[in-house]
Amino acid sequence: MEVWGPNPMITTILPDMASGKTRMNHYFNGWVMVSRRFDDATLPQVKAANPLESSWVLANAGSGKTRVLTNRVVRLLLAGTSPQKILCITFTNAAATNMLNRLGETLGGWAMLSNENLRDRLLNLGEDESSLTPEKLDSARTLFARALETPGGMKIQTFHSFATTLLKQFPLEAGVSPQFKLIDDRKSRNIQIDLLNDLVETDREIVGQLSKYLDYENLKQFTKDIFDKRDYFTGEASKGFIWKKFDVQEGWNETSFVNSITPGNIQLIKSMIPYLLKGSITDKTKGKLLAEALETENTNIIAFQLAKASESWGRRKLTDSRKTRFSAYSLCQGSRNTRRHENSNLPFLCNYLVETIPAGSGCFSPVQVD
Template identity: 25%
Template sequence: MDLDNLLNKNQKEAATYLDSHLRIIAGAGSGKTRVVTYRIAYLIDEIGVDPRKILAITFTNKAANEMKERVSNLLGPHALGSLICTIHSLCVRILRQHINVINYPSNFMIMDEEDQKALIKKIYNNLDIDAKTISIKSMIASISNYKMANVSPERALELAGQFQGEIKKAKVYKEYLDYQENHFMLDFDDLLLKAVYIFENYPDVLEKWQHRFQYIHVDEFQDVGNIEYRLVKLMAKKAITCVVGDPDQTIYSFRVLM
């Protein structure tokens, strides 16, 4: 693999630098994902790293599939074993193996947005709430905000004060959580939250995943929120981590993993 002809000078330097954690900052269209692809290929083909010791996290299935295809085209069967996936897919892998520690079955159900909408419609009917007064879309957003802020239904009701709309939202939130727990259902926020909870409270599980990967890559790092950041930081303690992104596109602060 002739990187001198495949990458420019800066791209090659980023793809082959392995001495410590690396943050690659570059604008749109500058070949950031290309660098990550060749970096993975370089680790496997030139350095001899076991593909199973390499993780690459993306934020869309499309990006993950494109990166997998690129690495496969470069290395063929040698690429098999490296884990290239979305952060939610990674969490599913973690939870399928370890969610039993918090008394959930490994065959838990994953809710997509349509499942959420259907459940909220059902709760609205039970509570006699008109979707014209609180849209289902805004209710989904409120539930996500409650969860990410670690606000319980009881606390949400306290915070609602005398505002009837907020009181209704808190009641829907409680019904939503109760239904999830009774049916062992997790939405996309739960995948992140429960994976982080297990890592932070069950050190033996965390240690297993920290030893699993030698090199971790995070594409589009500017899109990482607080919970994703916590997950990656926990996993990266024993791995060399490469994050790639464009701070001009970020909606969060652009941080370096330490």
């Protein structure tokens, strides 16, 4: 059967006597290109595996992406790309191992195939038969050996493995010790557990204080956060970092925080309580506690309840001026549409709080709220 196509090209569909499958001969300007005819499910994969077709592969899980990407690597090698210039990065070790095994099976199998069978395999990849010269077939048989001889082997690795390789090559540029060692998540968790056990045995007072605010799981997460940011905890230097981070004067402590609760601040807290009592269950609870604290007229109690309330508002600390202003904004604004009309009080409340903080305390800096 003959079908005339555009740019005067004739497409002749002939049976492939060797495989029993259908081939498609393209005649154009005297050149003949013969390629395998694929079904609707296979054709998109063949196109995606062609490195000249597209640089992007998008597909659902289980749709054959690993095979497509492996075939793309094979076709890059067939086109003459050096193995050491190909980098494959995966999310998991299992995927990297799968790709490496498939690549080895494919290239290793080619080394022992006859010309006829090897040509059939290459046609199934999407290669044009006109390009399958004896020289190219011989070159395809040597790809397995070339891959094995590549210094360090084919680069098929996970993100973490690739990053580790870069760090080992450029430790000084990355700011790490040249003798660094990589630990996995399980070893990291074991180190954290050992640290907690040592802390329980050596300093029960600290553990007792932490247990008031953190259960066991949160305590493990807390130690992980410290572990991840261990450079911040270097003796006395860490205090200076904390004071600078929260924009407070050197020596700022709990007493300083209590002393910052001025009459003006108390008035602001009183103004916020009605909004809390209209909010969620948590907001109502905090509002009641603050109201009870205000009745005592004891700044220590007020400061304690205010600090507890601030922890539930996105864990924002009152000593961080930017986060505190954001907390005040969120508190006054509320999350429900029914309270939008109350937002007109926001500029007054926030600016009132700014004006009543003692000058130079570092808690707040002037802010214009629109």
